[in-house]
Amino acid sequence: MGINTGVVSAIERAPRLTDNHGRAINYLRLAVTDRCNLRCFYCMPGEGINWLQRSELMSYEEMLRISRVLVGMGIDKIRITGGEPFVRRDLMDFLTALSATPGLQKIAVTTNGVLTAPYLPELKKLGINTFNLSLDTLDRNRFFSMTRRDELPAVLNTLDALLSHDMDIRINAVVMENKNIQDILNLVELARDLPVGVRFIEEMPFNGSDHQYKGLSWDHVRILSFIREAYPGIKKIPDPQFSTSMNYMIPGFKGNIGIIAAYTRSFCGTCNRVRITPQGMLKTCLYDDGVLNVRDLMRAENTDDQLAGALLDAINRRANNGWEAESKRLKPVAEHESMATIGG
Secondary structure: OOOOOOOOOHHHHOOOOEOOOOOEOOEEEEEOOOOOOOOOOOOOOOOOOOOOOHHHOOOHHHHHHHHHHHHHOOOOEEEEEOOOHHHOOOHHHHHHHHHOOOOOOEEEEEEOOOOOHHHHHHHHHOOOOEEEEEOOOOOHHHHHHHHOOOOHHHHHHHHHHHHHOOOEEEEEEEEOOOOOHHHHHHHHHHHHHOOOEEEEEEOOOOEOOOOOOOOOOOOHHHHHHHHHHHOOOOEEOOOOOOOOEEEEEOOOOOOEEEEEOOOOOOOHHHOOEEEEOOOOEEEOOOOOOOOEEHHHHHHOOOOHHHHHHHHHHHHOOOOOOHHHHHHOOOOOHHHOOEHHHHOO
16 A cells, blocks of 8 residues: 555555564554453552543544554554453444555454443454453452452353354463462363363563562463363464464364463564554554654654654664563553553
8 A cells, every 4th residue: 555646655665564683564453542441450450540631542543544554564464452442432433444444454353342242243244353352260259359340241241242253262361370370270161162262371560550560470381281280181283473372272172272471472583563552652562661652743744654664763673572672661561551551
């Protein structure tokens, strides 16, 4: 996709996006809001965080513009995240417009599932059929304790609806000592009869300052060992290209199991993604401070070519891995950030 200026634009000239370490970039995680209808203790305080004012958020028009620019530069997959995407008004109008972007091959959604089910028929018509469903426990009391909301029935209803619409489903569970270890095997059992991927994620220090992060006690090695004790037949299977999870199958199961070393960061060498926060901050790594405010560039009336140039420059200064990105931060991550503000 290029700009109709009568000359060859920077976007048209740009090769497939690669960073300064030779990694192809074709995946954007776009956070449409910082707001959420849950209050997961590992993400934010019970009273919530200091929500962004509407003027601080990118408008849908700005999101569509930056998406078009990035798709023109080689991005072919966009994942919609938040906060919780479905708490933002008129999201379906935005997704309808986004799905019409020339060159965009796939839109995926990450959701907590509380509000999602009624939108699934329309989403399927748009060709949006890949969902990550956040679900840390199947126990209603523990769900309430962890999220501070009694919404497990709504989430399970969304899971049933996703299955009935033949969606591609990944269930994401953050593994936390003294919180949901007893849920690991129950979540694994979902994959016995359901065609889902159940993925266990190392806890990360993005907690909105409400909960003291004391370091990682359940890393990917320990999680796998725990599962293997109950399912000794578990076997490694090939990981898809650019996969963040190490993937496994258990004989007789319809679904599969994945483990994401989010804190250990063992997948950085093949990372193909960048993030844009609700306020328009480009993050070339989950662990960086943010490297470019594209919202401000758009509001300063930069052309699409100028935006493309700034994006290329930022991506060409990308940290080699999450540890390097974190080392360059001005403040430790645990002091102030919430996953709700950076899009997961």
